[in-house]
Amino acid sequence: MDKLLQDPNQFVTDIVDGLVRSHPDYYEKVEGVNVIKRKDGTPSGQVGLVSGGGSGHEPAHAGYVGEGMLSAAVCGEVFTSPTPDMVLEGIKAADGGAGVLLIVKNYSGDVMNFDMAKELAELEGIQVETVIVNDDIAIKNAEDRRGVAGTVFVHKIAGAAAAAGKSLSEVKKAAEKAINQVRSIGMALSPCFMPESGKPGFELHENEMEIGIGIHGEKGIERKTVAPVNEIVSELLDRLTAEVTDKRIALMVNGMGGTPISELYLAYKYVSEQLEQREYSIARSYTGNYMTSLEMHGFSITLLAVDDELLGYLDAPSETIGFPVRSE
Amino acid sequence: MKLTTEGLKTALLNTADQIEKQKDELTDLDREIGDGDHGINMSRGFTAVKKELEDKDSFADLGELSKLVGMTLIKTVGGASGPLFGTVFVKFATKWNGKSSVEGDVLYDGFKEAADGVAARGKSKAGQKTMLDVFEPFTEALKSDEPLETVIENALAYTKELKAEKGRASYFGDASKGLQDPGALSSSILLRQIAEVLNG
Numbered sequence: 215m216d217k218l219l220q221d222p223n224q225f226v227t228d229i230v231d232g233l234v235r236s237h238p239d240y241y242e243k244v245e246g247v248n249v250i251k252r253k254d255g256t257p258s259g260q261v262g263l264v265s266g267g268g269s270g271h272e273p274a275h276a277g278y279v280g281e282g283m284l285s286a287a288v289c290g291e292v293f294t295s296p297t298p299d300m301v302l303e304g305i306k307a308a309d310g311g312a313g314v315l316l317i318v319k320n321y322s323g324d325v326m327n328f329d330m331a332k333e334l335a336e337l338e339g340i341q342v343e344t345v346i347v348n349d350d351i352a353i354k355n356a357e358d359r360r361g362v363a364g365t366v367f368v369h370k371i372a373g374a375a376a377a378a379g380k381s382l383s384e385v386k387k388a389a390e391k392a393i394n395q396v397r398s399i400g401m402a403l404s405p406c407f408m409p410e411s412g413k414p415g416f417e418l419h420e421n422e423m424e425i426g427i428g429i430h431g432e433k434g435i436e437r438k439t440v441a442p443v444n445e446i447v448s449e450l451l452d453r454l455t456a457e458v459t460d461k462r463i464a465l466m467v468n469g470m471g472g473t474p475i476s477e478l479y480l481a482y483k484y485v486s487e488q489l490e491q492r493e494y495s496i497a498r499s500y501t502g503n504y505m506t507s508l509e510m511h512g513f514s515i516t517l518l519a520v521d522d523e524l525l526g527y528l529d530a531p532s533e534t535i536g537f538p539v540r541s542e
Numbered sequence: 543m544k545l546t547t548e549g550l551k552t553a554l555l556n557t558a559d560q561i562e563k564q565k566d567e568l569t570d571l572d573r574e575i576g577d578g579d580h581g582i583n584m585s586r587g588f589t590a591v592k593k594e595l596e597d598k599d600s601f602a603d604l605g606e607l608s609k610l611v612g613m614t615l616i617k618t619v620g621g622a623s624g625p626l627f628g629t630v631f632v633k634f635a636t637k638w639n640g641k642s643s644v645e646g647d648v649l650y651d652g653f654k655e656a657a658d659g660v661a662a663r664g665k666s667k668a669g670q671k672t673m674l675d676v677f678e679p680f681t682e683a684l685k686s687d688e689p690l691e692t693v694i695e696n697a698l699a700y701t702k703e704l705k706a707e708k709g710r711a712s713y714f715g716d717a718s719k720g721l722q723d724p725g726a727l728s729s730s731i732l733l734r735q736i737a738e739v740l741n742g
Contacts, residue, residue: 268621291586293577294620322709323622326663330616330625358712410582411569430577433713 217409217509225409226269230289233276237535240280244303248289248296250276251307256285261376261385262308265317265369266301267324268293270406270508271429272471277536278366283373284317284534285310292409292508293430295323301331305340313341313382317368317389319361320348343382345372345389349398349516351457352426352434362429363468363505363516364396367528370537374530392524397457399450400514402427402470403440406507415510425449429470429507429514447484450515455492460519464498464528465489468514471506478502481513498528504536543684544645547604549739551595554611556735558588564731572724575711580623580724587619587627604652605639608632622709623725626660626673627732633659653681664708671704671711671718673725680733690737694730701726 220228230248234241241250249266256262265275266288275287285308290296296304301316308314314335318328325346332342348356349364372389380388403423405414415431418424423446426434467482469475482501489496497520505514518524531541561568561584568581591614601607612631616624637652638644644652657677661667668678676697683693706718714721 290620291583292579294579294583295622295624297617297620297624299617321622322664323620323624326622326625327620353713408578408582411578413569413573413578415573415578428710428713430710432577432710433717 217407219409222410226289226291229269229272230276240533240535241276244286244307247300247303249286249300249304249307250279250289251286251304252279252281252284254281256308256310258310259312260310260379261312261382262286262305262310262314263317263369263372263376263385264288264301264304264308264314265365266290266296266304267319267321268295268430271505273503273536274366274505275369278369278373278534280532280534282377282530282532282534282539283369283537285314293415295321295327298327298330298334301328302334305331305335305342306338309340313343315372315376315382315385315389316342316344317365317372318344318346319365320346320359321361341382343386345386345393347393349393349396350428351397351399351453352428360428360432362398362400363466363514364393364398364518366466366504366537367396367464367516367518368392370532371524371527373532374527377530388527392518395458395460395519395524396516397454398514398516399453400427400429400468400470400512401425401434401446401450402431402510402512404472404511405431406471406510423512427510427512429505431507431510443481444484447481447488447515451485451488451492454515454517455494458517458519461494462497462520463489463494464500464518464520464524465496466500466504466516466518468505468516469503470510470512470514471503472509472511473513475502478513485515497525543649543740544643544742545604545649545736545740546643547601547607549742550604550607550736551601553732553735553739554591555595556738557732558592560731560735561585561588561728564727568724568728571722571727575706575714575718575721576724577710579621580728583619583621583623584728587615587624590614590618603638603640603642604644605635605641608634608638622664623728625663626725629659629663630656630677650681650684653677653684657681666708669704670707671701671723671726672708673723673729675701675704675723676726676729676733690740691734694733694737698722698726698730
């Protein structure tokens with residue numbers, strides 16, 4: 215295992231401290247817990263947004279904390295949901311008096327821990343709503359689908375709605391609209407290594423790839439011999455375009471952490487070409503590392519069907535490290 | 543069969559030692575069927591439990607002990623296992639509050655409440671290849687004469703052959719048959735230690 219490490223048990227704390235030290239204008243750490251909040255806090259009367267989950271997906275989720283996106287990110291251990299008391303700290307840090315929306319990826323651990331935190335926050339008089347992102351079409355059964363890179367679009371859209379002064383129910387509605395219209399699928403060429411055990415999350419032979427991989431290295435749809443990227447893209451898009459039939463889309467080509475940016479742009483070329491051949495109109499495009507899986511080598515494609523409302527939210531200003539949008 | 547505050551404390555300390563011994567085995571199983579961290583998370587949680595138990599001289603009753611253990615697990619384990627194993631003890635506490643020794647129906651009621659609590663929190667039921675497939679037979683066996691050791695052994699063997707329908711293991715579908723569920727195995731570690739003090 216090749217990793218920059220100090221103490222494996224301090225892996226997440228070291229990352230969180232590094233993020234806060236590196237961007238003191240953006241972030242503050244909540245005292246004593248791995249929760250990062252907006253330096254300036256949620257403006258009074260605005261809906262607060264909290265996301266989070268296991269760590270290892272950087273820049274998710276802390277990279278999306280800032281004006282126009284999240285109020286706080288709760289950073290669990292690597293690939294492990296944060297605990298309810300941590301999430302509660304995030305909710306308290308995010309509360310600006312107008313309620314808090316939790317954006318949760320669909321994993322049983324995250325769902326249970328955020329749910330318990332919601333119950334605790336309500337006991338303290340904070341109004342809390344939850345949305346659950348399930349954009350990974352590698353899983354057949356929709357209710358079992360995982361939340362992956364599409365979550366970043368949900369952060370952006372809900373964040374822009376909150377910044378526009380919408381109510382908690384309106385922000386939730388915008389987030390749910392995004393969730394209904396976003397789908398993703400990924401693939402990997404090589405696994406990631408867990409910092410505590412030093413072991414790979416899964417095994418892949420040389421010249422083998424996994425289609426439909428999850429962002430924790432969970433099993434996908436099939437394993438096969440590595441093919442030229444145009445063929446891989448074709449297979450991924452066959453599956454995605456079967457589900458996203460509206461032709462006006464925002465496109466994200468996301469790196470899994472161990473993929474050179476050069477390869478992401480190479481993949482982008484074929485993704486965009488093939489989408490054009492399939493008569494899709496790419497209204498917005500995003501290429502980069504948005505939702506990673508430690509050092510996994512691979513990428514995912516996310517399609518979000520957009521209308522003027524969602525485009526407006528995507529284009530709204532965002533003062534964040536991971537998804538910056540300059541104000542006009 | 544009788545469970546005392548001191549007995550449960552002993553069982554928990556033994557569980558912590560046994561989890562530590564089987565930490566790598568639990569993690570390796572989880573790499574096959576989940577995300578490869580179950581042993582690490584359970585070890586973190588039970589190490590914290592052990593410390594809490596060693597730091598405190600005595601507990602007023604089973605309720606106080608169970609509540610402390612439940613809250614410690616919820617705060618330290620993370621993942622799905624934190625809320626699920628935490629729920630087991632929080633539910634024990636609701637049934638055993640004020641009691642320093644339980645047997646018969648009251649012993650059963652605590653385990654029944656715990657199993658129901660796990661099912662509700664995880665939105666699951668027996669037969670889906672989860673910790674419930676060990677927990678429920680154990681609970682029912684408290685009403686029978688069957689040796690608890692045998693019940694746990696059989697439940698583990700049965701769980702191994704089930705198809706996973708909950709949690710990350712469910713992504714494996716039929717391929718999960720024949721692989722042991724890590725949560726079922728760690729439950730068996732806990733229940734074996736409890737069985738040992740029950741058989742006293």
